[in-house]
Amino acid sequence: MKKLLALTFMILLAFVFVGCSDAPATTTEGVFTGEKTLPPDVEQDTIVIWVGEEVQEFYQGKANEYIEQYDADPTNQYLFPHEIEIRAADTGTAAGVFLDDPSAGPDVLTVAHDNLGRLTGGTSPAIYPIISPDLIAQIEEQNPESFLDVIKADFEGDTYTFGVPYEAQALILYYNKAYLTEEDVQTWEGIWSVASENEVRATTVTGTDGFNNSFLVLASYADTGEMPVEIYRGGELSNTEFVNDGAISVMKWGQRFFSDPYGVDQGSDSGWEVDLDNEQTLSVIGGAWHFNAAQAALGDDLGVAVLPTFTITEDDAYGSVDAGTVMQSGTFADTKMFVINKRSEHLIYLEDILLFLTHKDVQEESFLENGTLPAYKNALSEFDGMDGDDIKTQLAIAQIAMFEHGIPQPFGIDARFNFYYYQKQGPELLYEMLTEAEEFNTDALIIERMQRIENIWTNTTTE
Amino acid sequence: MQENNQDMNQSFLSKLIEGFLSFFKGIYLFFRSVPKKLVRFGHFLKDKCKGFLERWKDSNLGTKLSHFIMGSGNIYHKQYIKGLLFLAIQVGFLVVFFTNPVVGRSVTNHPVLGPIVVDPGTPIGYKSLGNLITLGTNEGSLFTSADNSMLMLLFGVLMVVMIILFIATWLANIKSSYKAQVDMAKGKKPTTIKEDIKALFDSKFHVLLLTPTIIGVSLFTIIPTIFMILIAFTDYGKGVVAGSDLFNWVGFDNFAAVFESDSEIGQRFLPVLGWTLTWAFFATFSNYIAGILLALLINKYEIRLKKMWRTIFVLTIALPQFITLLAVRSLISELGPFNQMLLNLGILEQPMAFLGQADSATTARISVLVINLWIGIPYTMLMTSGILMNVPKDTYEAAQIDGATKFQAFRHITVPYIVFVTTPYLITSFIGNITSFNIIYLLTAGDPGVPGNYAGKTDLLVTWLFELTIEQGDYNVGSVIAIFTFIITATATLLTYRHSKAYKEEDTFQ
Amino acid sequence: MIEKDMNQVKADPKAHKGMENKKPLMRPNAAKKKAKKTAGTIIAYLALIILAVIWLYPIVWIILHSFREEYIDGFYRGIIVSNYFPNHYGLETYRRLFTEYQAGTYTFLFFDVQVGIFVKWFYNTLIVAIASFFISTVLQLSVAYVMSKIKFEKRKLFLNLAIILGLFPGFMSMIAVYFVLKALGLTQTLFALVLVYSAGAGLGFYIAKGFFDIIPNSLVEAAKIDGATNAQIFGKIILPISKPIIIYTALMTFIGPWMDFIFARVILGADKREIHTVAIGLFDMIYGEHADINNFTIFAAGSVMVAIPIVALFLSLQKYYVEGVTSGSVKG
Numbered sequence A: 001m002k003k004l005l006a007l008t009f010m011i012l013l014a015f016v017f018v019g020c021s022d023a024p025a026t027t028t029e030g031v032f033t034g035e036k037t038l039p040p041d042v043e044q045d046t047i048v049i050w051v052g053e054e055v056q057e058f059y060q061g062k063a064n065e066y067i068e069q070y071d072a073d074p075t076n077q078y079l080f081p082h083e084i085e086i087r088a089a090d091t092g093t094a095a096g097v098f099l100d101d102p103s104a105g106p107d108v109l110t111v112a113h114d115n116l117g118r119l120t121g122g123t124s125p126a127i128y129p130i131i132s133p134d135l136i137a138q139i140e141e142q143n144p145e146s147f148l149d150v151i152k153a154d155f156e157g158d159t160y161t162f163g164v165p166y167e168a169q170a171l172i173l174y175y176n177k178a179y180l181t182e183e184d185v186q187t188w189e190g191i192w193s194v195a196s197e198n199e200v201r202a203t204t205v206t207g208t209d210g211f212n213n214s215f216l217v218l219a220s221y222a223d224t225g226e227m228p229v230e231i232y233r234g235g236e237l238s239n240t241e242f243v244n245d246g247a248i249s250v251m252k253w254g255q256r257f258f259s260d261p262y263g264v265d266q267g268s269d270s271g272w273e274v275d276l277d278n279e280q281t282l283s284v285i286g287g288a289w290h291f292n293a294a295q296a297a298l299g300d301d302l303g304v305a306v307l308p309t310f311t312i313t314e315d316d317a318y319g320s321v322d323a324g325t326v327m328q329s330g331t332f333a334d335t336k337m338f339v340i341n342k343r344s345e346h347l348i349y350l351e352d353i354l355l356f357l358t359h360k361d362v363q364e365e366s367f368l369e370n371g372t373l374p375a376y377k378n379a380l381s382e383f384d385g386m387d388g389d390d391i392k393t394q395l396a397i398a399q400i401a402m403f404e405h406g407i408p409q410p411f412g413i414d415a416r417f418n419f420y421y422y423q424k425q426g427p428e429l430l431y432e433m434l435t436e437a438e439e440f441n442t443d444a445l446i447i448e449r450m451q452r453i454e455n456i457w458t459n460t461t462t463e
Numbered sequence B: 001m002q003e004n005n006q007d008m009n010q011s012f013l014s015k016l017i018e019g020f021l022s023f024f025k026g027i028y029l030f031f032r033s034v035p036k037k038l039v040r041f042g043h044f045l046k047d048k049c050k051g052f053l054e055r056w057k058d059s060n061l062g063t064k065l066s067h068f069i070m071g072s073g074n075i076y077h078k079q080y081i082k083g084l085l086f087l088a089i090q091v092g093f094l095v096v097f098f099t100n101p102v103v104g105r106s107v108t109n110h111p112v113l114g115p116i117v118v119d120p121g122t123p124i125g126y127k128s129l130g131n132l133i134t135l136g137t138n139e140g141s142l143f144t145s146a147d148n149s150m151l152m153l154l155f156g157v158l159m160v161v162m163i164i165l166f167i168a169t170w171l172a173n174i175k176s177s178y179k180a181q182v183d184m185a186k187g188k189k190p191t192t193i194k195e196d197i198k199a200l201f202d203s204k205f206h207v208l209l210l211t212p213t214i215i216g217v218s219l220f221t222i223i224p225t226i227f228m229i230l231i232a233f234t235d236y237g238k239g240v241v242a243g244s245d246l247f248n249w250v251g252f253d254n255f256a257a258v259f260e261s262d263s264e265i266g267q268r269f270l271p272v273l274g275w276t277l278t279w280a281f282f283a284t285f286s287n288y289i290a291g292i293l294l295a296l297l298i299n300k301y302e303i304r305l306k307k308m309w310r311t312i313f314v315l316t317i318a319l320p321q322f323i324t325l326l327a328v329r330s331l332i333s334e335l336g337p338f339n340q341m342l343l344n345l346g347i348l349e350q351p352m353a354f355l356g357q358a359d360s361a362t363t364a365r366i367s368v369l370v371i372n373l374w375i376g377i378p379y380t381m382l383m384t385s386g387i388l389m390n391v392p393k394d395t396y397e398a399a400q401i402d403g404a405t406k407f408q409a410f411r412h413i414t415v416p417y418i419v420f421v422t423t424p425y426l427i428t429s430f431i432g433n434i435t436s437f438n439i440i441y442l443l444t445a446g447d448p449g450v451p452g453n454y455a456g457k458t459d460l461l462v463t464w465l466f467e468l469t470i471e472q473g474d475y476n477v478g479s480v481i482a483i484f485t486f487i488i489t490a491t492a493t494l495l496t497y498r499h500s501k502a503y504k505e506e507d508t509f510q
Numbered sequence C: 001m002i003e004k005d006m007n008q009v010k011a012d013p014k015a016h017k018g019m020e021n022k023k024p025l026m027r028p029n030a031a032k033k034k035a036k037k038t039a040g041t042i043i044a045y046l047a048l049i050i051l052a053v054i055w056l057y058p059i060v061w062i063i064l065h066s067f068r069e070e071y072i073d074g075f076y077r078g079i080i081v082s083n084y085f086p087n088h089y090g091l092e093t094y095r096r097l098f099t100e101y102q103a104g105t106y107t108f109l110f111f112d113v114q115v116g117i118f119v120k121w122f123y124n125t126l127i128v129a130i131a132s133f134f135i136s137t138v139l140q141l142s143v144a145y146v147m148s149k150i151k152f153e154k155r156k157l158f159l160n161l162a163i164i165l166g167l168f169p170g171f172m173s174m175i176a177v178y179f180v181l182k183a184l185g186l187t188q189t190l191f192a193l194v195l196v197y198s199a200g201a202g203l204g205f206y207i208a209k210g211f212f213d214i215i216p217n218s219l220v221e222a223a224k225i226d227g228a229t230n231a232q233i234f235g236k237i238i239l240p241i242s243k244p245i246i247i248y249t250a251l252m253t254f255i256g257p258w259m260d261f262i263f264a265r266v267i268l269g270a271d272k273r274e275i276h277t278v279a280i281g282l283f284d285m286i287y288g289e290h291a292d293i294n295n296f297t298i299f300a301a302g303s304v305m306v307a308i309p310i311v312a313l314f315l316s317l318q319k320y321y322v323e324g325v326t327s328g329s330v331k332g
Helices: A001-018 A052-070 A094-100 A115-119 A132-140 A145-151 A188-198 A210-219 A247-261 A272-277 A286-299 A347-357 A360-370 A391-403 A416-425 A427-433 A443-459 B002-058 B059-064 B071-074 B081-097 B126-134 B150-188 B194-198 B205-230 B253-259 B266-301 B308-317 B322-329 B339-345 B359-391 B391-400 B406-433 B440-445 B463-473 B473-497 C002-011 C026-067 C091-099 C119-148 C155-164 C176-182 C190-203 C205-212 C217-225 C229-258 C264-267 C277-285 C293-316 C320-332
Strands: A046-051 A082-090 A108-112 A154-155 A156-160 A164-169 A172-176 A203-205 A264-266 A285-287 A302-305 A309-311 A326-328 A332-343 B105-108 B114-119 C104-108 C111-115
Touching: A001 A156, A001 B391, A046 A052, A046 A347, A046 A416, A052 A326, A052 A360, A052 B266, A082 C176, A094 A108, A094 A115, A094 B081, A108 A115, A108 A443, A108 B339, A115 A145, A115 A154, A115 A332, A115 A416, A132 A164, A145 A154, A145 A332, A145 A416, A154 B059, A164 A360, A164 A391, A164 B081, A172 A286, A188 A309, A203 A272, A210 A247, A247 A264, A272 A285, A272 A286, A272 C176, A272 C277, A286 A302, A286 B473, A286 C293, A302 A391, A326 B126, A332 A347, A347 B105, A360 C205, A391 B071, A416 A427, A427 A443, B002 B406, B002 C264, B059 B071, B059 B150, B071 B081, B071 B150, B081 B150, B081 C229, B114 C229, B126 B150, B150 B205, B150 C176, B205 C119, B205 C176, B205 C190, B205 C229, B253 B266, B253 B473, B266 B308, B266 B406, B266 C320, B308 C026, B308 C104, B308 C293, B322 B359, B322 B440, B322 C026, B322 C277, B322 C293, B339 B440, B359 B406, B359 B440, B391 B406, B406 B473, B440 C176, B463 B473, B463 C176, B473 C155, C026 C229, C026 C293, C091 C119, C091 C293, C104 C119, C111 C119, C119 C155, C119 C190, C119 C205, C119 C229, C119 C277, C119 C293, C155 C190, C176 C190, C190 C229, C190 C264, C205 C229, C217 C229, C229 C293, C277 C293, C293 C320
Parallel strands: A046 A082, A046 A108, A203 A264, A203 A285
Antiparallel strands: A108 A332, A154 A156, A164 A332, A172 A285, A172 A302, A309 A326, B105 B114, C104 C111
16 A cells, blocks of 8 residues: 555656656747747847837837747747847938948838838849738738838839838928918918918928928819829839829919918028917928927917818919819828848848837837827727827828828839939929029920929939 | 339239239149150159169079068068068968958848858959959849949059058068168178167157058048049949949049030039139138238237137137037028017118028128138137237337338338238138138038039039038049049149248248 | 337437427327327227127027027927027026937946936047047147158158148048948947047148247257257157147147037948037037927037037137147248
8 A cells, every 4th residue: 555655656746747847848849938048059149220219219119029029939949139229310311321331231221211212223222122921911911002002112023022111201281370270271272361461471391302392293183182293103104294284283373372472482591490480481381300390389379280272273274274173282191111231130030020010009009109100001090099189199190181192202113213302303493493483484484394394204314 | 102102012913913924834834844754754763673673683692582572681681570570561461462351241041042142242352453443243133232343442442552562562671681781791780670660769760750640641541532533433423322233434424524514513513613713712811801900900909808809709710610600590590680680770671581592692602701701700810910929029110210100110011021921821721711611511501502403502612522422422423523623722732832932931941 | 019119219319310309298299199099999999899799699699599498388499599588598408408318328438327418429529539639649740840850851742742632622532431441340430530530630730840840950950969869859859849839739639529520420320329429419400301400409508518618728728729820820
C-alpha cells in the first residue's frame, strides 16, 4: 500500500514538474509561448520614421505599443530586435531633404502625396513599392478612390503602390464671426457684399502656388458636381483640358474677384494673420496648419466653413455657359502618406509596422487626440467625436466635406507632371493673369494665358 | 587756394577716366600676355624635367631606389623614421588605389527577394578615374539603385587630387633622399628626425603654421569648388536625383544657354547682372559717404559721450542679421507700426508695401538700399572713427600756421587722408556687396517676382544662385551663375587691387 | 581736437601771423561765433538723437514683443500684431521658450534635463562657437603672421591664391562639402560643423596681417640676432603685443556660429532638431514651410537670449574691435 501511494505520488510529482516547466518549446506548430530572445545574428539598430511635428509624440507611443504587441504575439518566435524612433520632420520639405541624400535618410518618411513623382522618378526610384498583400489590402479597403489613384506610380509599364496614406488635408474657409454669419459664408457674393460695406477685403489667399488658386481651378458645377477642368484624369497625360467654356467663365469671375479691392488678394506683407487681426480681411482660405495662427488672431470669433459657392454673371459667362450658373469652390486635397526608403536595412519589418500605424483605429485615436484629419474614407460616419461642437471638430468636418469638391493633386503621379508645380511656375503665371486685369483685359488674352498653362500641363517640358 | 581746388577737381575727374581706361587696358594686356606666360611655363617644365634626369644620373643606389620604393633612400641614409613614413604613405595610397573601398553601400533583407545589395556603393580608387569620365553606367531598377553620378564625380576629383599629392610626395621623397646623399658626400651627417622637427619651429616655421590651413582649405574649399565648377558642365539639374538618375557631361551647353533668349537663365541673366552692379555701386557709396559723415558728426563737435553714441549704432552689427532684418521687414510691412506712423503723420493716405509686395520694383529696390544703409553705416562709421583718432596732429598745426581756416583744414587734410586710408576698404566693400546675400534674401527673397521665372526684381546673382541650387536643385545652372559671379568679382579685384597703392607699397610700409 | 589746437595757437602770438595783440574782452564777432557754435551743437545733438531712435527702432520692437503676454479668449496669442507697444507685458513667452517649446529630455554634458529645445540649441551653439573660435583664431593668426613676417618662396602665390579662393560664393561649395563630410563619416554631427567653420578660417587673414605689418621688422630682426627661433619670436615677442588683434579675431570667429543659418542647416540635416544651433532653430520657427506664425513672440524671446551674450561680448571688447578694423583697413 505504501509503495503504491509512493509511486502515485511520484507520478503526480512528475506530472507537476513537467506541467510547470518553462519550456520555450513549440507546443503547436507556429505558436511560441514562454520566454523569447532576440533573434540571432541581428544587430540591434534603430528604425527611424519621420512624421509631422504635431503627431510625433503620439506616434512614438504607438510605435512602442507595436513593439509590445509584437513581443506578446505568440506567432513571433523572437522579440522585436530594433528600436523604433519617431522623429519630427516638416512634411512639406521632407521629400526634398530626403532626396538630397537618400542613404542618410530615415527608414520611413511622411510626405504629401504630390511628392510621389519626385520620389519615384528616374531610372531607379528612391522608394520601395509596397508588396505585402496584407498592407495592400488594408490600403485598398480604407482609402477613398481618389487617394488610391495618387499613391500609385508607374515604373517601366507596371503600376505599383508606393504610399500608405494616413492623414489628409484640404483647404477650408476661416472667417470672422463678428462680421459674417453662417449664411453669409455660404456664397462668395455674401462675403463680398459684407466686405464692400465695411471697405475691407473679403478673403485672403496665403500664397501664389497652385494650392491657393485651386478654389478657382478646381471649381465644380454646384448642381452636378462635375469639374470643367481635367488634369491628368486617370493618370493620363492626354486627359488634360483647361481651355473650355466652363473654366474660362470661372477664370473671368476669378479675375473680377481678384481685381476688386474688396474681393480676394494675397495677404499684406505683414501676414494674413495680422490682416485678420486688424479686420482688414474677413476670411482666409487656408488649411489645418493655419489653425493656431487664425485662432490667435480671432479667438472665439473664429469660424470654420466649407469654401463657398459663387455665381457666374453675364460679364463672366463665356460660350455655352449660362449666366446664373452656380459653381462650388474646389480644393486640392492632400493626403499624407508613409513611404519606404529603398536603402533601408530593415525592410522586413517595415511593412508590418506600417500596417499597424495606419490602421483606422489608430487614425481615429490620432483624430481625437491631435485633431488630425484621418485619411480613412468613412471617418465622418464611423469615428467618435465627429459630431462635436468645438472648433477643432468643425475643422475636421469641414475638411472632410471639402473632399467631395476636390481632387488630390495629380501632379505627383509622374515625375514629369511636377513641372506645373515645381518647375515651370504655372501657378505664378495663373496668378498674374488673375490679378493684372488691365493687362489681361480681353477674353483672347485670358484664353492665351490659360492655353499656356495647359501646355505646361500637357507638354511638361516646354511652355 | 582757388587753383588748388580746381586742380583737385580736375584731377579727380581725370583720375576717374584714367581708372576706366586702365581697367580695359588691364584686360587687354592680360590676354596679350597669356601666350608669353605659356611659353615661360613651357620652359619652366622643360627645365624641371632636365633637372630631374640629371638628378637621377647623379643618384646613388639609395636615392635611385627611392624612385620606386618610397622611403628606401632615407632608410639607406639611416633616416629610419622619415623613410618609414614615406613608405607608409606609398603603401596606404596603393592599397586604396587598387582595392577600391566603397562608400554608401547598403544591403537589405528583402521580404521576397531575400538578402539583396540595394546600393553597391561608390568606389574610391582607380575605378574612380573611369567613373569620372563615364559618370556611372548602371541605371538601377525598382529594387536596386542606380550609380550615384554625383559621388562618382566627387570621388573622381578626390582621386585626382590624391594622385597629385602622391606624386608630390614621391618627388619630395626623392629630394629628401638626394639631399641626404649630398650631405653625406660633403661629410655632413644627414638630418635626423629630431633635427627636422626642430627646423619646423625655426627655418621651416612657415610650413608648420600653414599646413593645417592648407589641408583644411583644400578639403573644404578647393575640392568642393572644383567639384561645383565641373557640375556646370553636366546636366545635373532640375529633377535629377543622384542615385536615382544618371547624369552626363554636356560640355558648354549650359554656358551657351545663358545667351539664348528662350532659356530661363538667358532671359534673366543680364537684368539680374545689371541690378547686381547697380546695387553694389549704390550700396557701397551710400554706406561709405554716410558712414564718414556720421563719424565726423560724432567726432567733430562738442559732443559728449562719444562712446555711447557709437555703441548705439554698433548694436546693429552685433546682432545677427536674420533677427534684425526680420524685425525691419515686419516693422515696415503694410499693417506694421511704421506705416501706422506715416498714416498718423499724414504722409501717406494708405498703407504702402515697401518690399516684396511693392507696386513697383523701384520702390522695393530703393527700400532695400535704404535698409542696407541701416546695416552698413555702422561699419564705415566705426572705421572712420578709428582713423580720425589717428590723424597726425602736426599736419593740422602746420596748416594753422599757414593761415588755414578750420573748414579748409578739413577739406584738404582730413578728407584726403580718410580717402587714402579707406580706398582699399572701398574696393573690398564694393566687391563684397556684389555677393551680399543676407539683406536681399531676408528682406525680399528676390521679390517682386517675375512670373515664369525664379529671379525676381531685387534678386542679386548670389540670391538667384542660392534659390536655384538649394531650393530648386538646379545645380548646373547655379554653378554657371556662380562661375560668372566669380569672373566678375575676380576681374574687379585683381585689377583694382593690384593697381592700388596699398598693394604696391605693401612690402614697403616700414 | 582741432579747437584745442586752435586755442593753443591763439595763445601764442608768435605762432599766429597777422593776429594783433588785443585785450581779452568779448569781441563782437566772438559772441556771434559762440552762438553759432552752440546752435550747431544743438542741431548736431538733435540729429544724433533722431538717428539713434531710427537705429534702435526695430531692435526695441523685438525686445518689447518678447515680453508680450497676450491671450485672446483663452488662447495664447503669439502672432505679429500691428501696434508697436504691446498691450500687455509678461514673462509667459520666456517660460514657454525655456520649458514648453518642443520640450523633451536632452543631454547636457552628462545630465539629462527636461527642457524646451531652445536651451539645447543654445548649448550646442555655445560648444560649436567655443571650439571653432579657438581653432579659427590659431589658424588665422598663424597664416597672417606667416604672410606678414616670413619671406618664403611662393609667398605671392599663396597670397593671390587666397584672394582668388575668397571670391567664390560660399554656398556654391556647400553641397560638395556635405558629401566630403559624408565620405569621412561626419555628417549630422556638431564636430563636422566646427570643422567647416574652422577650416576656411585661415583664408580670412587680411585684417590680422594688416596688424602684423605695422609691427616693425626691426623687432623681429633684433630677436633673430639674439638667436631666437622663428617659433620663439612668434610666441614670446609678437603674440604678447598683439592682444588687440587676438581678441578681435577671437570675437569675430566666436560670433560667426551664432549667426549662420545656411551652412549649419545643410551640414546638420533637418530632422535631428536636437543638434541644431540657435540660428537654424530660430530661422525654422518663422521661415519653415509650415512654420507656425503663432510662435513669433517665442522667436523674439529666443532672439533676445541670443543677442544678450553677443552684444555683451561686443561691447566689452569694442575697443579691440575698432582697433582691429582700423589697423586692418590701414593696410587694406
